[in-house]
Amino acid sequence: MKQTALLGLSALLLLSCREQEAERPSIDAANPIERAAREANLVEDPDSSPPTGLYERRHISGRDALCIVPQGLGGYRFGMIASFGTELMCQGQGTATQNGTRLKLVFSDIQCEIEAVYDGRSVRMPGTVPAGCAEICGPRASLSGVAVSRVGWSEDEAMTLQSRREADRGQPLCQR
Template sequence: MIRRGLAIAALVLLASCPRQGPIAAVLVAPDLETAAIARGLVADPADRDIVGLYARDTDRVCVVRRGLGYRIGAHVDYGQGVACSGAGSVSRSGDTLRVTLGEGCAFYARFDGARIVFPASVPEACAQLCGRRASFEALEVDRLSESEAEARAMRTAGNELPCAVE
């Protein structure tokens, strides 16, 4: 009986306690990159222009303004005549680039503000721009310069200027 009385007393006490409101929303801190962009420590890739000169080892990409759009040139050189070289147009939507290097050679690449990465598989038509076993597949280049003049001056192994605007 005493136990039953204690249980009832405990229930009455619990019922008389003030109710708490809903649990406060948990604030989620932004990831490190977002926080750095917000503080101006890191440039926002969405705000960076794609114009510039990009390279890694012997691979090079140039992007320059052409009219209301952009011209792109890409060159991959493995030495001894094993190379690819092409030029065409590029447009941007967020971090996606639509690259067209010639008839049937069009694909989407990634741009993160500091690097351009071609897809692991490009259309077969891109092989026309390549000699022997070379390919544009998985080409990855880092930004060396945001200078349009330097991008225009980029030369291929054949001394061509793929970003010279007609």
């Protein structure tokens, strides 16, 4: 019984550390080495790097992807797919706003608002997302902890991400 309790506590502590790590900005602007790396363009500066583009991560269960395109002053549209095999996935669209290392994703037509971490080269979802986000996912699928890296920096590249849902298969998720 004690071993089970200790294992459960260890798992909770590990999850807590991962959530704190995911929410911590990946760049320390006060660090002189990181400032020099930014000035030399070795490290992206999220404050001066708009999130427009295509992000993805390929894995054994499929491909997670996020497209982001400009919409008005300081706003963006996005589309996202998280794959968990050939049939199981999450897919949604909405609007986004950037505030430094934070990227607020508000999904259309459902109660799902996620504050992701953006470091100029990747976007990471928190380890826990609102319950309403389950509406865009199949059973046993979730956006929790999804992380994608930038593979394209342009609006045209972002527009290559297409819907996998039967009703609108092949349509760009970041439609203009």
